[in-house]
Amino acid sequence: MTNWRVKKSKYILKHKYMTIREDICETSDGAIIDPYFVLEFPTWVQVLAFNSDNKILVTRQYRHGVQQVIYGLPTGYTETEDISDEESIRRELLEETGYTSEKFISVGQLQPNPATQNNIVHCFAAFDIKKTEEPADDPSERITTEFVSVEKLLKLISNGEFAHALHVAGVFLALSKLELLKLKSDR
Secondary structure, three states: OOEEEEEEEEEEEOOOOOOOEEEEOOOOOOOOOEEEEEEOOOOOEEEEEEOOOEEEEEEEEOOOOOOOOOOEEEEEEOOOOOOHHHHHHHHHHHHOOOOOOHHHEEEEEEEOOOOEEOOOOOEEEEEEEEEEOOOOOOOOOOOOOEEEOOHHHHHHHHHOOOOOHHHHHHHHHHHHOOOOOOOOOOE
């Protein structure tokens, strides 16, 4: 299996937050795929943030795509002025929630939808977070926060209340890396 060859590309939409590209591709066995649409997004970051009691900060906000208020994690885009992905998530955590931390660790990366998207989401964990200021005022992000235990977060995921796929994947990636998942054996 080999990569497809892009014979031609044209941009349908170019915007800071999303670009749509239309490609004409040729597969390794000579089949032409026309059109093939690719969504180009900036890099994303998200964090599983723990307070000193090992409770996790979760957010609730309106998401217009599904037209619902949903649970999630502090998350956002990497801005061009950010010097690293860690700096991006530090900024996003502070902007969205007013919380900061001295300790962030990378827990891995995810590909949101590699069939049609070209971006990566960098997942972090933060520890001993503290509220240092009020969140930034952004009319497109009216966010409330609460702290939940690992068990409560897993229950929210299990019953479908915390259903943002990338955030769920990030939760499991972080909990696995931090060895906080208790898996039952089939024995």
